[in-house]
Amino acid sequence: MMLTTTGRVLAQLRGDHRTVALILALPCLLLGLIAWMFEGTPVLDQFGPLLVGIFPLVVMFLVTSVATLRERQSGTLERLMTTPVRKGDLVGGYALAFGVLALLQAFVVVGFAVLIGMDVAGPLWLVILVALLNAVLGSCLGLAASALARTEFQAVQTMPAVIFPQLIVCGLLMPRDQMPQVLEWISRAFPLTYAVDAMQQLAAGGGWSDVAGAIGVTVAFIAAAIALGVVTLRRRTP
């Protein structure tokens, strides 16, 4: 049942070449701009992994929340709710489909970053894993957030509402130990903090044992976001 929905969503994505191209090319383009701007400095090595973790989160969040909203507005979700499909299968099917896209994106973006000279001290496969988990987290948060949005305008606005606060306190702008104490506490409640922390460790040469905790927390957030997506999906609507 779940794979049925995954197959359907992937078939829709396959038909939409432009979206897939944007999802794969846009993070590379932005990363390339940063590499160009800071050419000859170690900025790409230090911040490259962070950006590789953050871009997928933002892109997949937007793509998923719009896709789910489209499903609501076209009436297909209402029809789905009259079929035997279980809500968990539907949300899981979506998450898995976007996970496949996220995997592709993680490989392309990390591959591109290495190609333009990003030198990660830690193991590269862990960078890809964290980028993948972040992309999956982004799509799961997008699924959950789309339940709150009734219009396209609201759906697009949930991105700054959900993602920007995380970006501000995640340690990208300022090391977390230099933040006001309360902000540091708040940062611990956000999933992006752990992904950025893991990427920072990897950039500094950390290995599996240094990032296992952060990866575990990210996985827990993914599970929670999927659960939230299932709970907020209603079979009966007013």
Next chain:
Amino acid sequence: MEKNRSPAVRARGLGVERGGHRVIDGLDVDVPAGRVVGLLGPSGSGKTTLLRAVVGVQDHVSGELTVLGEPAGSTVLRRRVGYVTQAASVYTDLTVAQNLRYFARLAGLPPSATGAGVARAVATVDLGGHEHQTVGTLSGGERSRVSLAAALVGDPELLVLDEPTVGLDPVLRRDLWTTFRALAAEGRTLLVSSHVMDEATQCDRLLLLRDGDLVADTTPDELLVTTGAPDAERAFLALIDRTTQESR
């Protein structure tokens, strides 16, 4: 024969609240099984709300509503009831076959039976040759037939169709009604809403709804005889006028 079949849908004291006001308040109605039953009424009379309650996606429903012997919205009914929403609710970026295969799998058809099920649904709605066309490139009439096929592919006992002929030309409408008759002849029950009154003559039974109340539960012939009107549209208007005067 239909006398000993229990009704496909039975409502007693049905109430539905939408946006803080009662759209349907204390409705008693039976939809006989194995028939084409027309649910007619002006826009805003509660047709869609009633249909949504029958298929179990309407919130804030009170009273008794039984569908095929089970409480409306129960899990077992999801395999037995097909629902076609007013707008064609299929994926416009997928082909006809991709859409139908998806809904067939959701309806519980095993992979081995999916191909045959899809072919049967395509034949029923007369879309042969369009299987591999993207739904977005089809005409409006073809799209609504894909939407109907997506409900048929699960082989439901009860089909709930919300304004399936709206916006279609007379030829397509006639063809669709022929399809509905054929589906009922197979023993299915069809509950079809419409605000085109001349379609009423195609139904076995008519339910006329106005402001969430049942104005008449009749047959096409009876409707014309009791009102003395020459056609269904004027008969309906006569009934509406009569009930408006009575309520004053």
